[in-house]
Amino acid sequence: MTKVVRRPDLTFWEKIYFVEIFKGLATTMGHAKNSLLHADHFKVINYPDVQPNLPRDYRARHRLMKRPDGSPRCVACFMCSTACPARCINIVAEESPDHHIEKRPASFEIDLLLCVFCGFCVEACPCDAIRMDTRQAVLAGDNRRDFVIDKTKLMDWEPKDYPLEDAQSQKAPGGTLHAQALEEFKSGSYH
Numbered sequence: 462m463t464k465v466v467r468r469p470d471l472t473f474w475e476k477i478y479f480v481e482i483f484k485g486l487a488t489t490m491g492h493a494k495n496s497l498l499h500a501d502h503f504k505v506i507n508y509p510d511v512q513p514n515l516p517r518d519y520r521a522r523h524r525l526m527k528r529p530d531g532s533p534r535c536v537a538c539f540m541c542s543t544a545c546p547a548r549c550i551n552i553v554a555e556e557s558p559d560h561h562i563e564k565r566p567a568s569f570e571i572d573l574l575l576c577v578f579c580g581f582c583v584e585a586c587p588c589d590a591i592r593m594d595t596r597q598a599v600l601a602g603d604n605r606r607d608f609v610i611d612k613t614k615l616m617d618w619e620p621k622d623y624p625l626e627d628a629q630s631q632k633a634p635g636g637t638l639h640a641q642a643l644e645e646f647k648s649g650s651y652h
């Protein structure tokens with residue numbers, strides 16, 4: 462059924478616009494006055510020298526999680542690249558030498574210029590192998606290749622940069638839970 466939306470009936474003063482223009486200007490000047498007189502109310506940081514303190518769940522640049530031996534947790538199942546609406550994840554799989562793990566990524570690349578930071582890849586991953594909690598939201602480069610991050614860059618993170626209660630991060634080399642996780646990993650009881 463067609464719905465007819467009636468235009469509002471304008472008064473004479475609204476039709477000549479001048480009064481509305483000055484009303485708009487008055488609102489703008491009111492905001493400008495508040496900004497000038499109460500500048501201390503506004504939080505300002507010296508960006509880009511000081512980076513914003515983003516929350517951990519902000520969808521920023523990706524990272525690949527690590528096993529206790531430093532290898533990627535990724536099992537090259539392609540679920541992230543299948544879920545990716547931007548088709549910006551390129552994975553080449555290879556056979557894993559560990560007989561508990563069928564495959565691993567020989568290469569893993571994400572084109573951040575195509576990525577829409579939707580987080581679908583993180584949601585799709587069945588083994589918590591990819592996260593977007595790096596808080597690196599400001600990405601700069603002087604050529605397109607700089608924005609294609611490979612497996613090495615994706616795994617270039619330190620457990621000390623992540624909270625102590627983040628067990629999965631702390632089980633990676635350098636983490637507080639690493640020694641124990643490594644023993645479990647060697648004995649085959651690690652999950």
Ligand code: SF4
Binds near residue numbers: 575578581582
């Ligand atoms: S955040 Fe979205 S667009 Fe970016 S790689 Fe993941 S699924 Fe693709």
Ligand code: SF4
Binds near residue numbers: 538586588
């Ligand atoms: S969904 Fe997870 S395990 Fe599968 S390929 Fe992507 S990152 Fe690797």
